Amino acid sequence: MAKAVIITIGDELLIGQVTDTNSTWIASQLNNAGISVIRRVAVGDNATDILNALNEEGAKADVILITGGLGPTSDDITKPLLCKYFGGKMTSDPDVLAHIHHLFEKVYNRPMVERNIKQADVPDNCTVIMNLRGTAPGMWFKKEGKIYISMPGVPYEMQGIMETIMPLLKKELALTTILHNTLLTAGVGESVLADMLGDFENNLPPFIKIAYLPRYGMVRIRLTATGDNPQISKELDNRFELLQQLLSKHLVTNKDEPMEAVVGKLLKERNKTMCTAESCTGGYISHLITTIPGASAYFEGSFITYSYQAKHLLLQVDEKVLIDKGAVSENVVLKMAESALDHLKADYVVAVSGIMGPEGGTADKPVGTVWMAYGKKGHIIANMFTFRWDRKRNMEITAIQALNCLRKFILADKYNPI
Amino acid sequence: MAKAVIITIGDELLIGQVTDTNSTWIASQLNNAGISVIRRVAVGDNATDILNALNEEGAKADVILITGGLGPTSDDITKPLLCKYFGGKMTSDPDVLAHIHHLFEKVYNRPMVERNIKQADVPDNCTVIMNLRGTAPGMWFKKEGKIYISMPGVPYEMQGIMETIMPLLKKELALTTILHNTLLTAGVGESVLADMLGDFENNLPPFIKIAYLPRYGMVRIRLTATGDNPQISKELDNRFELLQQLLSKHLVTNKDEPMEAVVGKLLKERNKTMCTAESCTGGYISHLITTIPGASAYFEGSFITYSYQAKHLLLQVDEKVLIDKGAVSENVVLKMAESALDHLKADYVVAVSGIMGPEGGTADKPVGTVWMAYGKKGHIIANMFTFRWDRKRNMEITAIQALNCLRKFILADKYNPI
Numbered sequence: 001m002a003k004a005v006i007i008t009i010g011d012e013l014l015i016g017q018v019t020d021t022n023s024t025w026i027a028s029q030l031n032n033a034g035i036s037v038i039r040r041v042a043v044g045d046n047a048t049d050i051l052n053a054l055n056e057e058g059a060k061a062d063v064i065l066i067t068g069g070l071g072p073t074s075d076d077i078t079k080p081l082l083c084k085y086f087g088g089k090m091t092s093d094p095d096v097l098a099h100i101h102h103l104f105e106k107v108y109n110r111p112m113v114e115r116n117i118k119q120a121d122v123p124d125n126c127t128v129i130m131n132l133r134g135t136a137p138g139m140w141f142k143k144e145g146k147i148y149i150s151m152p153g154v155p156y157e158m159q160g161i162m163e164t165i166m167p168l169l170k171k172e173l174a175l176t177t178i179l180h181n182t183l184l185t186a187g188v189g190e191s192v193l194a195d196m197l198g199d200f201e202n203n204l205p206p207f208i209k210i211a212y213l214p215r216y217g218m219v220r221i222r223l224t225a226t227g228d229n230p231q232i233s234k235e236l237d238n239r240f241e242l243l244q245q246l247l248s249k250h251l252v253t254n255k256d257e258p259m260e261a262v263v264g265k266l267l268k269e270r271n272k273t274m275c276t277a278e279s280c281t282g283g284y285i286s287h288l289i290t291t292i293p294g295a296s297a298y299f300e301g302s303f304i305t306y307s308y309q310a311k312h313l314l315l316q317v318d319e320k321v322l323i324d325k326g327a328v329s330e331n332v333v334l335k336m337a338e339s340a341l342d343h344l345k346a347d348y349v350v351a352v353s354g355i356m357g358p359e360g361g362t363a364d365k366p367v368g369t370v371w372m373a374y375g376k377k378g379h380i381i382a383n384m385f386t387f388r389w390d391r392k393r394n395m396e397i398t399a400i401q402a403l404n405c406l407r408k409f410i411l412a413d414k415y416n417p418i
Numbered sequence: 419m420a421k422a423v424i425i426t427i428g429d430e431l432l433i434g435q436v437t438d439t440n441s442t443w444i445a446s447q448l449n450n451a452g453i454s455v456i457r458r459v460a461v462g463d464n465a466t467d468i469l470n471a472l473n474e475e476g477a478k479a480d481v482i483l484i485t486g487g488l489g490p491t492s493d494d495i496t497k498p499l500l501c502k503y504f505g506g507k508m509t510s511d512p513d514v515l516a517h518i519h520h521l522f523e524k525v526y527n528r529p530m531v532e533r534n535i536k537q538a539d540v541p542d543n544c545t546v547i548m549n550l551r552g553t554a555p556g557m558w559f560k561k562e563g564k565i566y567i568s569m570p571g572v573p574y575e576m577q578g579i580m581e582t583i584m585p586l587l588k589k590e591l592a593l594t595t596i597l598h599n600t601l602l603t604a605g606v607g608e609s610v611l612a613d614m615l616g617d618f619e620n621n622l623p624p625f626i627k628i629a630y631l632p633r634y635g636m637v638r639i640r641l642t643a644t645g646d647n648p649q650i651s652k653e654l655d656n657r658f659e660l661l662q663q664l665l666s667k668h669l670v671t672n673k674d675e676p677m678e679a680v681v682g683k684l685l686k687e688r689n690k691t692m693c694t695a696e697s698c699t700g701g702y703i704s705h706l707i708t709t710i711p712g713a714s715a716y717f718e719g720s721f722i723t724y725s726y727q728a729k730h731l732l733l734q735v736d737e738k739v740l741i742d743k744g745a746v747s748e749n750v751v752l753k754m755a756e757s758a759l760d761h762l763k764a765d766y767v768v769a770v771s772g773i774m775g776p777e778g779g780t781a782d783k784p785v786g787t788v789w790m791a792y793g794k795k796g797h798i799i800a801n802m803f804t805f806r807w808d809r810k811r812n813m814e815i816t817a818i819q820a821l822n823c824l825r826k827f828i829l830a831d832k833y834n835p836i
Binding site for chain 2: 011012013014015016017018019020021023024025026027028029030031036037038039040041042043044045049053056071107108110113114115116154156180182189190191192194195209211212213214215220222224256273275276278281282283284285286287289290291293294295296299300301302303304305306307309310313314343344345357358359388389390391392393395
């Protein structure tokens, strides 16, 4: 089975200024193709550490994917170093140069400077992979039977180059099949799930592994099968079917998709629409829903009523109720949900008001207290939740919980079946 | 100077299902304390790879920070492996056990299962670091003068343990000072900036390094100084001052803070409020603003009008204009901005309507076309932008551009000075 290592280069990764999303994306692409990523390594912009990484990781893997260190500015030392490492000579590539000229003249519409022209210089012993989304080309080297591919660190550019590379890699490597089946549960913890699945786990064949991936009140459970025998895929499907039966009470979806996509599908299947009324989440629920392409088919819009005044002016929440009961109260979220439904003429609604922290908590209503209302015209339910995290995580878990409440409401709504 | 390596453990990191945010966070903590992170390594949940990483990274660094592999489910093999590696014996820790009992009884309010009790088992040769935010304790080992610290992979729990650890690490290590000064620019590319700064870069002393960190139409520029000489900090400040002068036209902030924090501060200083009216960004601008603690001081709320109907019902956009000009048009964003200001009684507004992709583009208005309006009552300006990325990135760059337009408008508003 082909083994890969991902090397990311950049001081910004080592001082904690930038999160490495490239490795995540590259790893998922390689895995889908049946290439096993065995390690990921990040090193700084200095020659010794980059050389050590090339030597060490080259000894461990068949394919070494490198991102970063190829931008136009002078903190970049990677390209000359790769050139020397693979024993080549720098030379200007006419295709890359023409492409850079085109980008500056037609797309960026700004003057080209000397350092942009230098980006067309490549080692003469690599295969150049054109970067249609930027100026720094990809480079494909071979050394002692190993493949080394260097790509820029800008995610969008790297992803374009990976699209070119994947078919080439599949051709060059003898690939073992890796299959993943993933489901999503909500409302129950990792340990309880693991206890429910004790026998299931013990009876798994050695070529199928299980993993629990908890996040924001949800747990994803993944079964992974490795091997080329055609029986393996069938066996994985059988086990996954059994897994879904065992967890049916807590199952959100049997695909590797987020909560917001599941809610979107439920609405689309029923030809219904939704809206939100948000205080403490500040538009985060609305944002999650609209990250899904095609959300306009079922999403009308939202009222983000962050201030007392906005709750009163936009959603007619009684000022006396706001003062007497507080913005984080059953009466307020119920009224927010009702008014949002009325104004936006949507079929379903979810409304939230809470205290996300770090400030704003009281003895009565500590940070993490959230009231949610969800439902449809004439049938709106309110619940209180208490979360116990920091601001960012409280927002995330509140949004997921709100969407899960709505999901269950839609599923239970016998007047609006598919 | 003390060197650190971060090892993250988990198959989910190698198949691309989870992005490693822990390393970013840990790296920033260590850097602030003057500990240099020289590498980050991610390995899977298997004994051989974990052992190899311990051996290899232990040889390179003074401190080895390990996260992941300590959860209650059976895909975790790290703890017994660490116990064996450091030559200890597993034993139940009474303090950890009491804490787990407390969590399940008082906080989680659900039954404890056998595997939760087992989380109190720790190697007898480590110093236990209590995890007040979860069940898996941290463990501090020493071997051949090196410090190894194992922490759970749940970010919030890991962060709590790091808070305990940092003062202990500072005490144990002889630390060189690392200083970072970072500023943020917008509206101009990395190469142009680098060209403007050619002389500046060439004249930097060897102990000060410069780095360009581009993201979403913005570029952060970071100066880093290393060394214990008290002159170094003064020299860094002088160079940073000069850098700000050279870039004054494009400067957003001279702190390491996001655009939304800068806009928030401008409003707070002027005692003014803002609101948004969003179509294509679906609440993302509103979400960014409310990620900043204390945003309620200057943020009223938003209208998220995703559908034609919502634009008409909530913001009185003429149905005929929507049909004749399209939702992505100057007339529509101007009306959205005007109505949002009126309804929410805020001082400033920003409104956006665009096509984020992948669907919805036309020859006239391709994916990435965005109309923005920003300003205040009686003075609203509209501009069109064309971005050229995927849905996610178009949303992000649109939100940042909108906030930057508003920022410049507020700064130029001589009727509302500080």
